[in-house]
Amino acid sequence: MLQQQLTTLLAQTNIALTEKQQQQLVRYVELLTKWNKAYNLTSVRLPEEMMVKHIMDSLVVAPHLPGHHYIDVGTGPGLPGIVLAIALPNTHFVLLDSLGKRVRFLMHVKHELGLDNVTPVQSRVEEYQPSVKLDGVLSRAFASLQDMVDWCGHLIDHSGKFIALKGVFPSEELESLPTGVKFEQKIALEVPNLDAQRHLIILSKD
Ligand SMILES: C[S@@+](CC[C@H](N)C(=O)[O-])C[C@H]1O[C@@H](n2cnc3c(N)ncnc32)[C@H](O)[C@@H]1O
Numbered sequence: 001m002l003q004q005q006l007t008t009l010l011a012q013t014n015i016a017l018t019e020k021q022q023q024q025l026v027r028y029v030e031l032l033t034k035w036n037k038a039y040n041l042t043s044v045r046l047p048e049e050m051m052v053k054h055i056m057d058s059l060v061v062a063p064h065l066p067g068h069h070y071i072d073v074g075t076g077p078g079l080p081g082i083v084l085a086i087a088l089p090n091t092h093f094v095l096l097d098s099l100g101k102r103v104r105f106l107m108h109v110k111h112e113l114g115l116d117n118v119t120p121v122q123s124r125v126e127e128y129q130p131s132v133k134l135d136g137v138l139s140r141a142f143a144s145l146q147d148m149v150d151w152c153g154h155l156i157d158h159s160g161k162f163i164a165l166k167g168v169f170p171s172e173e174l175e176s177l178p179t180g181v182k183f184e185q186k187i188a189l190e191v192p193n194l195d196a197q198r199h200l201i202i203l204s205k206d
Pocket residue numbers: 073074075076077078079080096097098099102123124125126139140141142151
């Protein structure tokens with residue numbers, strides 16, 4: 001049933017996934033549903049709702065990630081990082097969260113899905129030092145753009161990007177960006193069966 005729903009949703013996008021990738025996404029929703037009861041991972045309880053609000057909402061970011069090394073800051077249960085790691089198997093994602101139980105869940109998902117391209121890390125982002133040069137810092141439901149830039153500035157150099165998944169276009173947040181950072185691009189995202197605005201906001205160092 002979840003597989004059928006995923007197939008129908010994917011048909012409304014230009015994202016092509018193999019059967020294995022689709023099975024991994026379905027299994028991830030099953031794990032989220034199972035462990036949500038014990039770990040309180042997301043306020044979305046129903047798997048069919050997760051498929052739209054979490055899986056598709058994260059998946060539509062995949063075509064907009066050039067490069068091969070990203071960090072998902074405040075990833076929680078792995079959103080968008082786990083979904084993107086499934087969709088982009090040649091790209092590596094550090095999945096960072098300060099909460100131990102969420103990172104334990106991510107280790108379990110990594111193992112269950114055989115995801116070699118994710119590294120779950122428990123740390124406050126301000127204290128984390130990447131071991132490789134990162135192409136971008138991703139975030140979803142994490143912080144204001146200003147806080148994201150303040151807390152994550154040390155993670156990227158001038159070629160890296162800050163990439164935030166937002167709802168309503170964050171005009172006020174963009175007006176109060178810290179100095180040394182510039183707005184590069186906004187991308188309006190279409191999420192099938194989701195009646196809400198979604199934007200990708202891309203910033204870089206000035
Ligand atoms: C609202 S949740 C969003 C989770 C996920 N990105 C999503 O879209 O569902 C924010 C997450 O950020 C984490 N977080 C907040 N401040 C943090 C910090 N300074 N460093 C690392 N993680 C942080 C929290 O533990 C929480 O899991």
